[in-house]
Amino acid sequence: MAKKITINPVTRLEGHGKIDIFLNDQGDVADAYFQVTELRGFERFCIGRPAEEMPRIVPNICGVCPTPHNMASTKALDDIYGVEPTPAAKLIRKLQYNANFIEDHYIHFFFLAGPDFVVGPQANPAERNILGVISKVGIDIGEKVIEVRRRTRDIIKLVASKPPHPEGGLPGGVSRAISEEERRSIRETANMSVEFAQFALQFFKDAVLKNKEYLDLILGDAYNLKTYYMALVDETKKMNFYEGTLRVIDPNGKEVAFFDPHNYTEYIGEWVEPWTYIRLTYLRKLGWKGLIEGNDTSLYRVGPLARYNVVEGMATPLAEKEYEEMVRTLGKPAHHTLAYHWARLIEALQAAEDLQRIANDPLLTSKDIRNMNFNFTGKGVGCVEACRGVLIHHYETDEKGLISKVNLIVATQHNAAPIGLSVKKAAQHFIKGGKVQEGLLNMVEMAFRAYDPCLGCATHSLPGEMPLEIKIRDCKGNTIKTVRRGI
């Protein structure tokens, strides 16, 4: 008799999601599907609006990635207006963007991953949360996380009016310059961020890599998935969050594509499956091959682990050293899904170092922040690395500059099919003979938590927390057992 286990909604995940795990007659995992709430009508909502409104609208798509949406949208707007931002404006945008990477990555590591690795994957659920993390690491570390977060958000606020939903974003530039007094404060934040980034990496190595149980988990087959990888790289193939060329490597690390994001439709295909609202992406030139891993797959991953695999190094010296250590430990390409966490912390260091570089750049306080030499094109593609992976905004307008077409490809969309596969693999290891225990279930959830998937919505109706409901059903859909927690 086939059984279905439903984890709905998933815990400690951004937004609203559901995972269905189907068991076969023996109670072993046959399949797993990752689903999200469908948000409808975004294109219809945008059509007819002036293109300049888009950078202010798109941060509201998602309460998790507002700054990346704002930045991708602003870059698409540059394209529509046929204009390049001035060097100072680009520097200020990068200032904002690095601040976002620092803030977001630490919140993920300490709030989301922390409970699994610091408190323990099979620990008492009542302690496996941020409060449990703070009990373990000490209040001063907790305060430091909050302080770094506050200061980096202050930078976003300075440049783009307010986090979490930035309002800045003008074609050809930014809306305000940076003063020398503001530079001093930014410099302090940057210095603090570099110091904290180094601490966080050391903490990860001590708490996770030196713990044999955790290291075995990271290296084990349950959390290994062999796919292609895609990320933005700069002209020397180093990591770049703000701009660059999209590079794709195969499961063995060989470069198979290197393209301008404007040509994304030639390389990225979108596939509709009946069980999900997400249009699953795949490498178009390979064709859709279904939910499979290995050399024959056409699925690719994005985000920190993908960036680690795709780049030929980091753009800053301290991050480069950390990257080299990760390469020595895991090799390349690394298919270990839990290594997303390690890669994420190295990226936070690069973002902090780059913030420091920008804080000391004389150009930062230049008043030349807007290029108004417009050459209207009516079409724009903006591509950035969101914290969770490649983000593409594509707009077209009529001759008056009113939106006529919108297409977005978001990080969780690229990762959706691999997330389903990762959950299936983990579930196959940890659920056997129909036996489902809380600790084991969390080990399954860890597979998708590593991706830090945002489920595409800023809906947060009460109760404002995510209860967990597990339904075990027979093949006719009858519920034979329900386990509820946090409801």
Place this chain on the structure above:
Amino acid sequence: MSKKTLVIGLGNPILSDDGAGIYVAREIKKRCKGLSHIAVIEASLGGIGLLDVMAGYERVIIVDSIKTEENTPGKVYRLRVEDLGDTTYPCGPHFLDIRTAVELGTKFGYSMPGTIDIYAIEITDNTTFSENLTPEVEKGIPLLAEQIIEDLKEKDELLTPSSL
């Protein structure tokens, strides 16, 4: 005069009824212009962000949307923080539940509000991009704003000007 009471309208203003809390806050702001000790903000954020905005206030009133099995759009619920479940399963770092946010703030030594009142209006649609509310929810917005203002007035009688 420092502001002691904060009204937070929560939601996403471009996701249909999800923005209900924001619309209620706007209505309160419009009607409470003269009350200098009451701050009214709108926010599309959850617990960890709420921690930032709540710290330092004595009383916080949160206005949000809610979906229940009863499914009666426009109906108002009064909730306490304790009604929102325990802190075992916070839903995400960006949408940390209110109770965890308060506990976290207290741990960090922030001055967290002594009283948090939650008003929630039952909604229908929070998955369609739109700046319009569904009809029953729209009707409920001024009524809930009025109810909150009345409750504020009642409480403010206990709050003498000299204590502000």
